[in-house]
Amino acid sequence: MTTKRTLSIKQRGLTNFEAIMWIFTRLSALGMYALILLAVIGALIMGARNQMNLADVMRWGFMPNVTHVQSTDVPDLDLWASPFWKLTASALLLVAVAHGVHGLVVIADDYIAGEGGRKIVRLLSIVMMISMSGIGLYLIWTS
Amino acid sequence: MGLKRNVSLSAGLRYKGPAGYLTYILHRIGGLGMAIFITTHILASFVGGRTGGVFNGIYENWAFQVFIFFCVLFHAINGLRITILDLFPKLLDYQKEAIWIEWAVFIPLYGISVLVILSTAL
Numbered sequence: 127m128t129t130k131r132t133l134s135i136k137q138r139g140l141t142n143f144e145a146i147m148w149i150f151t152r153l154s155a156l157g158m159y160a161l162i163l164l165a166v167i168g169a170l171i172m173g174a175r176n177q178m179n180l181a182d183v184m185r186w187g188f189m190p191n192v193t194h195v196q197s198t199d200v201p202d203l204d205l206w207a208s209p210f211w212k213l214t215a216s217a218l219l220l221v222a223v224a225h226g227v228h229g230l231v232v233i234a235d236d237y238i239a240g241e242g243g244r245k246i247v248r249l250l251s252i253v254m255m256i257s258m259s260g261i262g263l264y265l266i267w268t269s
Numbered sequence: 270m271g272l273k274r275n276v277s278l279s280a281g282l283r284y285k286g287p288a289g290y291l292t293y294i295l296h297r298i299g300g301l302g303m304a305i306f307i308t309t310h311i312l313a314s315f316v317g318g319r320t321g322g323v324f325n326g327i328y329e330n331w332a333f334q335v336f337i338f339f340c341v342l343f344h345a346i347n348g349l350r351i352t353i354l355d356l357f358p359k360l361l362d363y364q365k366e367a368i369w370i371e372w373a374v375f376i377p378l379y380g381i382s383v384l385v386i387l388s389t390a391l
Contacts (some may be wrong), residue, residue: 152352159349180385181334188341193314226304235299258308261315 142159149229154225165190165211172205190215191267195234219262227255292347292368299344307335331390338382346375 140146165251166187174183176200192207200206234247308330313324326386327333350371354360360367 152355155352157349159345179389181338181382181389182384184338186340222307226307227301229300230304233301254308258311262311263309265314 151225151228154221157221158218158225159213161221162187165218166220168211168214173200175203189218191266191269207269215266216263219266220259221264223255223258227251227258230254282349289364290351290366292371295343296351298345299322302337302340303344306340321386327350331386335383338386339379342343342379342382343375346371 140149166183168190169178169186176184178186178195179198181255182195182198183208186206190206192203192211195203195206228251230246235244238244238247252257295340309324310328313321315321328337350367354367
């Protein structure tokens with residue numbers, strides 16, 4: 127019998143920021159799955175089965191913004207531009223930006239080990255997170 | 270903080286660990302690909318006009334769609350495996366089997382997507 131190599135989440139502890147972001151990355155992935163499934167099911171209810179191909183449905187699913195269905199055979203775009211979908215898209219955007227920017231920080235940390243460099247990376251990540259969230263929200267609510 | 274690892278980027282890229290290394294590096298490439306794509310896509314939509322049009326032309330190209338669908342689908346499916354195994358650490362003993370299941374889900378889904386993209390584009 128080999129020694130136990132794994133620890134439960136409780137035993138590992140969530141005591142610092144990086145550990146909290148570690149669990150956030152996992153939970154936000156599940157959250158994005160839920161939002162994407164919601165968007166795909168909504169698309170099927172709104173008639174995507176006859177009017178869109180698989181790739182178009184996925185494009186809508188990954189960001190349920192009305193501009194993503196403009197090039198398809200969908201006759202009535204108003205349904206796809208409802209506040210419900212704008213809220214869903216906003217939620218997906220905010221979760222995805224947080225998940226993605228933290229992912230970039232993790233990658234940068236593999237190559238930038240110095241303390242000063244890591245501080246710059248974190249500063250840049252905060253700037254990127256705020257600007258991308260802002261521009262994205264603006265685009266969703268004005269499209 | 271202040272960690273010293275003395276591993277260069279080229280050495281990191283040449284590293285060939287046991288099972289899981291391929292999914293690790295593809296997960297990273299997929300994530301980076303998506304981060305660059307989504308950032309430029311949002312900025313291009315924001316700027317609009319002729320500059321935005323140039324970027325939209327790239328995104329609508331079938332070759333780019335094949336690439337970005339690989340990034341998104343692989344990152345999503347591999348990410349689900351990582352999430353499930355990390356939230357239920359007992360399953361980490363079945364890492365290899367989980368990777369096989371992952372490929373069994375990814376290959377058909379990506380294959381159908383590529384077929385759809387190519388049949389509408391060409």
